[in-house]
Amino acid sequence: MKPKKTHMVTLVTxxxxxxVKVHETVSTWVVGQRESYMKENGKRNGSPTSQRRILLDTLTPIVILPPLFTTA
Known part of the structure; x- marks a missing residue:
């Protein structure tokens, strides 16, 4: 089972x-199966010269709101 995405962040490409939606591990933010970014600086793991970064100040949790109306 895939982990649920818990946050939204801006990805610079x-x-x-x-x-993009991400989920959190101990040391990284994970976008997909082969794409993760370091928590301390936002750089992509495994590719230090890549220009792809996440903007850590744009990190926001995903909030699920309850329905406004219920039908009987």
Whole structure:
């Protein structure tokens, strides 16, 4: 079973910025199976010269709101 995405963050790519969902591990933010970023500086793991980064100050939790109306 895949881990649930718990936060939204802005990812800086060569084509511009985009918002992605991530989940948290002990030392990284994980976007997908082969893409993770270090918590302390936002750099991509395994590719230190890559220009891809996450902006840590844009990190926000995903909040699930209850439904406004219930049908009987």
């Amino acid at each position: 060569e084509n511009g910025n985009k918002r």
